[in-house]
Amino acid sequence: MYTDVFLFACRKAFFNGYFLTEEASDVIKIDSLTKEFSIGEKKLTAVNDLSLEIQSGEIFGIIGYSGAGKSTFIRLLNRLETPSSGSVTIGDKQITTLSKKDLRNARQDIGMIFQHFNLLWSRTVQDNIAFPLEIAGVGKSERQKRVQELVDLVGLTGREKAYPSQLSGGQKQRVGIARALANRPNVLLCDEATSALDPETTNSILDLLVSINKKLGLTIVMITHEMHVIRKICDRVAVMEKGSIVEQGDVLEVFSHPKMPVTKKFVKQVMGDTDEDEAEMNQLFQNENNRNVLRLHFIGETTNQALISQLAKKFDIDLNILQGKITQTQRGAYGTLFVQLIGDQHEIDKAVQYIDEQTSVEMEVVENER
């Protein structure tokens, strides 16, 4: 009995220590990475002196337009592309200096999924998933066990014996994910993993990636040109342009305060054009009846999401939502809402005071000049 408790305490201490040290460490360190292609006489710098640190257990997004060098960059991480200069360190291995044999071993710890899935058409679902295990020299019975686990994990139970040609795009990517996870990697590289899928399937694959990230503590590097993908699953994001990272930070921070023009363009993809909204709102306020309009700015809210219903319950007022856009990110809700408070001016003032003092929602009273 006592020993049980003792053991439990020990295990807990061990786990805490383990996770704490993990939490603080960078799994991927990229230092002045450069890749030049020579096309005839000309030289093209696809990745230009890029430095970056990606932390253990996070989902790190890299967004950029076509030709920005995203694919080249992610292929440099597992050395499918040989860098011209600079270094990549994953875990305790400096990928850029490994011998061929060590590189092959290191690659078994780095999963990768692709835009076009890249499954072997000649193998069934289970044999595709078993392939990396064969490469790693895992015995047959253990292989079968592991394959079944993975099939269940990605939700393809019952489809083990199907060939890729008999699967939908989303199912193919699930096979791709299972295959990438087979050897229990620490890092998963995704190059446009959802770009060939329709929006609904994209979401289901993104949900799967998040659940894997949470369940296995896997670090995910996600390349995309869709801000929706970043918004939905990433913790941090870097914006890439012409081979360099021009802006990076927490997804919410980048969403709420985009600095570079490219970044603003990407934010527009999901939030719509905020300047236009503003103009529309101003017009609305010219209207006589529009008094007591508040602009509520949610940044990473998780606790205040029920604010509107709280206000209606706590104070004797009606709330009229005029306009707004709230979007969910991994770090909570983000967006702006315009609401009009209707009722006794005294109650309204109390409600405004409550929002200001009791919640972390940023608030602005929109004045209309009458």
Place this chain on the structure above:
Amino acid sequence: MKDEFFANLDLAELYQATYETFYMTILSLIGTFIIGILLGLLLYLTAKDGIWQNKVINWIVAAFVNIFRAIPFIILILLLFPFTNFLIGTVRGPNAALPALIIGAAPFYARLVEIGLKEVDKGVVEAAKAMGAKTSTIIFKVLLPESMPALVSGITVTAIALIGYTAMAGVIGAGGLGNYAYYFGFQRRAFDIVFVCSVAIIVIVFIFQFIGDYIANKLDKR
């Protein structure tokens, strides 16, 4: 009926000739398959951006393939007489035809193999690399299985060319249906024999084509 229309036909001889044709075709086909795949792989792997990219080896293999593909088969047999004599100890009979058959057909097949390998999705090869696969794994578990339908239809086409070659080889003494048709039919004005041999060869071609198509279809899960 047989006595009227096929007065010269000897069934035992026809059977023997058919057997020899099958014998030469199948043995040379096996040799062609192995050597053709080796040469085809070498062409593919040493090509530009290939896994073993190597200009010199690629050039040498390509030159070998092109030269032997350019020589008409009937001349190739004559050219290889000394080599065959050295290797087999004779220039007569079905065995003597094998070196020429293989050397004549393998380069042709090698090109078909190369085309088949080029059709393999680059992304799949890259995925295997990303999993840490060795080159031998990539060859045996990715390139060959993924190109198998093309390799099989290639070997079918080659088999049919080979059946034609065995007939030519027969004319200069290798045995088989070509030999039978020429010496026992054509030279003795026994055209019924020539006719029966033609039919026999057509049937053999159809059999190979049918088997080849069937296997290629079975293998193709795309």
